[in-house]
Every structure is written in structure tokens, then in C-alpha cells.
Amino acid sequence: MLDFLRKKAQSTLIQAVVVVIAVVFIFWGVGTNLGGSRSSVATVNGTEIPDTDFSRAYSQAVDGLQQQFGGKMPPGFADQLGIREQVLHRLIQAELLRQGGEEAGIKISELPVRERIAEMEVFQENGKFSLQRYKDILKQNRMTPGSFEKGLQSDLSADRVQELVGSFAVISDNAAARWQAWTDEQIKLAYVKFAPADFESKVAEDEQELAAWFEKNKEKYRSEPKVRLKYLLFNQSDDEKEVQIPEEELKAKYEQDKESYRQPEQRHARHILFRVEEGAADEVKAAQRKKAEEALAKAKAAEADFSALAKEYSDDESNKEQGGDLGFFAAGRMVPAFDQAVFSMQAGEVSGPVETEFGFHLIKLEEIRPENVRGFEQVKDNIAAGLKRQQAKALSFKRAAAAYEAVMKAGSLDKYSEQEAGKVQVAESFSRSERPQDIPADPKFLDAAFGLKKGELSSIIELREGYAVLFADDVQEPELPKLETMKDKALADWKKEKAAELAAKAATDLLAASREKQELQTPEGGTVTVTGLLKRMAPGGENAPPDQVQSDAFKLAWKEKLPAAPVQAGEAWFVYEVRERQPGEGAADEMTRQRLSASAKHDLLTAWLASLQSKAKIRISGAALRSRDDEALQ
Known part of the structure; x- marks a missing residue:
């Protein structure tokens, strides 16, 4: 529950439209046009959405993502997910909701706002509203009474609008009963499975057909590029052993970063x-x-x-x-x-x-x-480790720079190797997917290695744990192999593809014969599996086929027993017959009615907002389009 509460509080990605709009109104009071003196990310029918509102909403969304990823999120990840666009869309919807409420004549006076505040238990002492407690709690949350009350007024207005629009979403008893009957329906199936693996023994080798198939598919057998490397590696861990940090330096670093050790x-x-x-x-x-x-x-x-x-x-x-x-x-x-x-x-x-x-x-x-600040002794080891890494990295770079200069003076890495025996390492030809164990797994090392031309020396490459200098001794470009060199693999792949075709044909033929006889036929040498009663809303059950087959079967009209075409699930094909149907009772319980009502209200509100948006004059500025990952992560 703790994680769920946290996510619901902070992640705008997983909230329903109505909830998101309410949150936006509470915290940022979207829709107050204070004139053109401040920058805005968009205008909706002439009303500005301030850049500050967007920044706060975006920062909250990114913060929620960071927490879901354990506080570490790759640079640019929020942009890849389109978070900026989602936040802007929701702010625009919030403004449309506010304007729609005004057009409907919905206005919230100060009185219901005061009444709602007085009712909030968090602001009460001994069962009565306390003005001092109210001010103290708002101050603790970095809010002023004016901003809180303005946001609450917008929130009440949004609630009233949603209530008004939702009141038009009526679920009749008949509709609820039909839904319940549909969800409670059960069926019993008989089916035959055609797996390609069962047909591989029936595929006869044909040299001519294999050659034609290979010619058509040979690109997927193209070899990877390979490189033979000579390289110098400067591991940071080697230098860390030599670094000693004086106590005075550790204390100075602690004092410098003391605020970062403050725990709320x-x-x-x-x-x-x-x-x-x-x-x-x-x-x-x-x-x-x-x-x-x-x-x-x-x-x-x-x-x-x-x-x-x-x-x-x-x-x-x-x-x-x-x-x-x-x-x-x-x-x-x-x-x-x-x-x-x-x-x-x-x-x-x-x-x-x-x-x-x-x-x-x-x-x-x-x-x-x-609230407390962790003491020096508590964080001393962490500070020492961090400073050691920093200073060791500097020493590693110093060694790499000196070696690089020596290579330049020597005229080549080979001549440098003659002067500094044992320092140059060699990696025989390898591809990205077959990296030797002694080669660093760092992507930067591999990117640099496979970016070199034959006979080319790299610059100093910074790695996660040190530095490297690379020389491409030989480069093998990707090649298209001949069938003779790949025959075993090509033959296995071709047989697998042919077996899949045979499985699909067998399924199609059985379905045609079954439709002609109006019942599922037993294939020669095969078996028919019969299930228990399967539930529409709970896939699985006795002898149940894959979900795709069950879903297809429930879509059949009641008078139909056989599908129009075989159903593919994974690599296999299925032909089925509906042997029995049991309709649901049709008596909708209160929980079902509530869910149907909530869904209908949500759909109606979404459609209404879409209608408002289609008629609105919306202008989006470039401020909303620039990347804000760095800004949000600061």
C-alpha cells in the first residue's frame, strides 16, 4: 500500500483523466490569466497556461518516474516517453474543463470554499477549525492561504463540472443485466493443435528449393564486423590503491557538502x-x-x-x-x-x-x-571512497595522457610496445556479440573499437572505470556467406519455416472439413482436446487453450460453432469447436453497476473534453517543446 500511495501521489502517468485534472486544479490553479507579462507554454481561447505551471507539473511527473526507477533515470528518458506532451495535454484539458464550467454557469463562491476548509479534519483541534493550525500546516507545505483557497475553489468547480457532465451518464437496469450476462458467459471447447515441430519430419530436403530460399533470405546470415585490437588500458582501480585521503580533507569535504547529509x-x-x-x-x-x-x-x-x-x-x-x-x-x-x-x-x-x-x-x-544531519563519522567512509575515485580517475588520465604522448613520439603503438614491454594488450578478431572475457564490457570501449578503420589509432577513450587507447590492427567487414558455409543452419531454418507452412495448411484443411460436416473432425494421427467450462473474464481452466483461442471463441455468434479461420497462438495453429454455451444469469451486482457507471462517466467526460478541444483555439509555444530533463532533475 505504501508504494501504491506514493505512486498515486506523484506519478501523473498512471492516473485517470478525471483524477489528473483534479490534481492539476488543486496544486496549480490552472486558468488564471494574469496578462501577457509572463511567458506561457500555451493559450486556450486566449487564456494563458503559464510556463511556471508547466514546469511544476512536468517536474512532478519526472519526479514520479525517478522514484519508480529507484531514483536513477537515464538522460532523455522522459522525452522518449513523451512526458512533456502528456503534461501539456493535461494542462490544456484542465483549462478546457474550467472554461466549460464557466460556460455552463458553474461558479463557486468563497462560502463553500470556507465551509470545505472548516470541515477538513487536518485543520481542526478538538473537533473545531483552528485558524492557527490552518496557517501552520500550509506554511509547512510551502503554501499560502490565498493560493490554497484559490486552488480549492478551482477544485470544487472542477468537481461540480464533472458531477454535472457525469449526471448524463445513465446505466439502465437492462444495460447492466446485459453486461453481467455477457461477462458471466461460459463455454466448453474442443480443439486441435497444429505445432510446426510435429511437421518437421515431413519436410523432405530439396537442394534446389533450399538454394532459392537461401538466396531470398541470405541477408539475415550476414556476418558481423570483426576487429583485431591492440590497446592500452588504464584501470582506475589500480590507482585507487595508491590514493590516501588525509582526515583534514575528508572533514573539509564533509563541511562543504553538509547539507546533502540532511535527512528530513x-x-x-x-x-x-x-x-x-x-x-x-x-x-x-x-x-x-x-x-x-x-x-x-x-x-x-x-x-x-x-x-x-x-x-x-x-x-x-x-x-x-x-x-x-x-x-x-x-x-x-x-x-x-x-x-x-x-x-x-x-x-x-x-x-x-x-x-x-x-x-x-x-x-x-x-x-x-x-530532521537530522548525519554525522561525520557516519559518512566518513563514503566521503573517502568518493574522493578516492575522483583522485584515482585523475591519476588514470594522467597515465593515459603520458602514454599517448609517448606513442606519438615513438611513431606507432608497435614501437611504443618495444619500449614499454608488456603494456600493450592484444585481442584477436572478435565481434560485438562474441567479446573476449578480458575486453572491458564498457559500451564506450566497444563503440570506439568498432568505429576505427584498419590501421587507425583512437584518441584517449574515457571509460566508466578508467581510460583506454585503441589501435585497429585489422578490420573484417561484414560478409554475405555462401550456402555451403551455412548449410546446416540454413537447412534447419528452412525446415522450420516449411513445417510452419504445413501446420497452417493442415489446420486450414481440417477446418474446411469440419465446416463441411458442421462439427470438429479428428485429424489423422491427431487428437481432440476437450476443455471444461471456460469463463470469459477469467482465461484459463481445465485443458484450456491459449488466451487468443478463447478470446476468438467468445467472439463467435451464438449460432456459430466453428471459426471462420484457424487461430494462430505463438507458432502453433488451432482449430476449435464450441461444444457448449452457458449464458450468465444477468443479475448485475452493486459493484458491477458502480464500475459501469464510473466507466460511462469517464467516457462521457473524455468525449465532452474532446468536443471542447475540437472547437477551441489553442496555441502552443516553443517553450513547451524544448527538452526539460536536465531542468527537472536539478
Whole structure:
């Protein structure tokens, strides 16, 4: 649950459109046109989307990605995923939503904003709103009352617009019943599998056909380029042994980087979740809140065991058995409402119900780990290792530069080798895919090696762990082989392809015969496999064929028993017959109705936004198109 909460809080990639729009409104107040004095990434019907809003949204998206990749993300990765375009698209949608609400006459006054703030438990003391607590919590989160209230006003407006548009999405009883019947349908299949491997023995070798096939496919047998190298290697690890860092230098480095060793305040919390699915009916939501309030009363009782209550009540299966334990985390790592509640509590305090997009939470704050700075003795070894690497790298470069100069003076690497016996290493001809073990695996080494022409000396190549100087003693260009040199492999590949053709033909012939007889026929020397009842929404089951076959079978009209064509799954072909169908009961449960309703509302809102966008005058500036990876990672 901890990782899930963190991702939901910080990754804009995995959130639904409606949720993303709400988040944008809360934090950045998109849509306030302050005039043309500041730069903007886009304008929507004349309203600017400021560059600052885009930068914040983009930074949050990249930060979410970084956390999902363990804090390390390759340069340019965000651009490859199109994060800039996605963030800009969502900001534009948020502005369209705001403008659409205005056109619909939806305006939120200051009164409901104040009422909502007063209702937020995180701002209350002894059950009443506390102005001082309100200011303190906003200050802790680097927000002002003005910006928070403006964002909340936009958020309430967005909620009202979404509610209004969603009210037109009605799921009738008949539609829900039809959906339930469709999802609950079950079928029993009989099928025959035709695997190419079963036909390889039937492929007769034909020299003439093999030669023609090889001529057509010979490009895939083209050899890799090879290079024979002579090279000098200057390993950083060799120089690290010689480096000694004085204590004074370590302390000076510590003082210089002291802020980087500062650890923010962390809090250890447990929670009990009363889950509410997205789009749940008001009655369901009210029932879950009531259950949370009843459990809260028990949790606040004297001698209450919060961990035991979590095991009994919590809907969070990921940590229920651990008593709802979320471990230690810093501010800003959870969804906002949860995060604000935890960081406004005292150790030992139980709070709730706190409402988030997951439902209602009861929270117990177990322990507060204050902000601190790691001491010199704690980080001394790490500092020493870092400085050793830096200084060793410098020494390695110094040795490489001296050797390179000596090669130039000697006139060639061979003559240098005569003067410095044993320093030049030799790698016999090799390709990228067959690298000798003593050759560095560093891509820069291989790129440099295969970028040289015969007789060419490289410059000094920087590697991850040192430096190298390379000389291409010989280069073998890629060649197209003759059939005689590749016959065994070519023959095996040709037989495999022919066997696949035979398998496909056998499947086609069996299906034709079966359709003629109106039932699945048993192939000569083959077998028919019969399944148990298979469920549409739960692939698998007794003797079940691959998912592609099951999916195809469920798409058949009820009067059809045989497919129009064999189904390919992986390398094999399948011919099947629907032997039995069992329709679903058609009685949609409350959970199904909620999901259908939520899906219909989401689809309607998306379509409405698309309609607004098609009519809108949208201008995108170049500021939104430049790469921001470096900016976001700073």
C-alpha cells in the first residue's frame, strides 16, 4: 500500500483523466490569466497556461518516474516517453474543463470554499477549525492561504463540472443485466493443435528449393564486423590503491557538502483502510464512513490495539497482516490528504476518518523521527571512497595522457610496445556479440573499437572505470556467406519455416472439413482436446487453450460453432469447436453497476473534453517543446 500511495501521489502517468485534472486544479490553479507579462507554454481561447505551471507539473511527473526507477533515470528518458506532451495535454484539458464550467454557469463562491476548509479534519483541534493550525500546516507545505483557497475553489468547480457532465451518464437496469450476462458467459471447447515441430519430419530436403530460399533470405546470415585490437588500458582501480585521503580533507569535504547529509523529518504510521471504489454510490460511501467511525471509537478506547484492529477491519490486503504498518516516510510521499493528516499529528495519536481517493483511513502515528544531519563519522567512509575515485580517475588520465604522448613520439603503438614491454594488450578478431572475457564490457570501449578503420589509432577513450587507447590492427567487414558455409543452419531454418507452412495448411484443411460436416473432425494421427467450462473474464481452466483461442471463441455468434479461420497462438495453429454455451444469469451486482457507471462517466467526460478541444483555439509555444530533463532533475 505504501508504494501504491506514493505512486498515486506523484506519478501523473498512471492516473485517470478525471483524477489528473483534479490534481492539476488543486496544486496549480490552472486558468488564471494574469496578462501577457509572463511567458506561457500555451493559450486556450486566449487564456494563458503559464510556463511556471508547466514546469511544476512536468517536474512532478519526472519526479514520479525517478522514484519508480529507484531514483536513477537515464538522460532523455522522459522525452522518449513523451512526458512533456502528456503534461501539456493535461494542462490544456484542465483549462478546457474550467472554461466549460464557466460556460455552463458553474461558479463557486468563497462560502463553500470556507465551509470545505472548516470541515477538513487536518485543520481542526478538538473537533473545531483552528485558524492557527490552518496557517501552520500550509506554511509547512510551502503554501499560502490565498493560493490554497484559490486552488480549492478551482477544485470544487472542477468537481461540480464533472458531477454535472457525469449526471448524463445513465446505466439502465437492462444495460447492466446485459453486461453481467455477457461477462458471466461460459463455454466448453474442443480443439486441435497444429505445432510446426510435429511437421518437421515431413519436410523432405530439396537442394534446389533450399538454394532459392537461401538466396531470398541470405541477408539475415550476414556476418558481423570483426576487429583485431591492440590497446592500452588504464584501470582506475589500480590507482585507487595508491590514493590516501588525509582526515583534514575528508572533514573539509564533509563541511562543504553538509547539507546533502540532511535527512528530513520522517514519520512512522499505521492505517486501517475502508475502501471506496471510484464512482461508488453515496449510500456505499456513507456505509464505509460509518464503519470507519465505529472502528475509530474502538481505536481511541483505552488499551486499544490498533494493529489488531487493522488485521480485523482493513481493506488494504498489502499490509493488513502487518497491522497496517506503512513504515517511515517523509512529507510529500503520500496522497495529499493522508500526508497532511500524518504530519499534523502527535506521536501516539489516532486520527480519522481521513478521506482520500482510496476511501476512508484511520491513522495512528507511531513515531516521529526528527530532521537530522548525519554525522561525520557516519559518512566518513563514503566521503573517502568518493574522493578516492575522483583522485584515482585523475591519476588514470594522467597515465593515459603520458602514454599517448609517448606513442606519438615513438611513431606507432608497435614501437611504443618495444619500449614499454608488456603494456600493450592484444585481442584477436572478435565481434560485438562474441567479446573476449578480458575486453572491458564498457559500451564506450566497444563503440570506439568498432568505429576505427584498419590501421587507425583512437584518441584517449574515457571509460566508466578508467581510460583506454585503441589501435585497429585489422578490420573484417561484414560478409554475405555462401550456402555451403551455412548449410546446416540454413537447412534447419528452412525446415522450420516449411513445417510452419504445413501446420497452417493442415489446420486450414481440417477446418474446411469440419465446416463441411458442421462439427470438429479428428485429424489423422491427431487428437481432440476437450476443455471444461471456460469463463470469459477469467482465461484459463481445465485443458484450456491459449488466451487468443478463447478470446476468438467468445467472439463467435451464438449460432456459430466453428471459426471462420484457424487461430494462430505463438507458432502453433488451432482449430476449435464450441461444444457448449452457458449464458450468465444477468443479475448485475452493486459493484458491477458502480464500475459501469464510473466507466460511462469517464467516457462521457473524455468525449465532452474532446468536443471542447475540437472547437477551441489553442496555441502552443516553443517553450513547451524544448527538452526539460536536465531542468527537472536539478
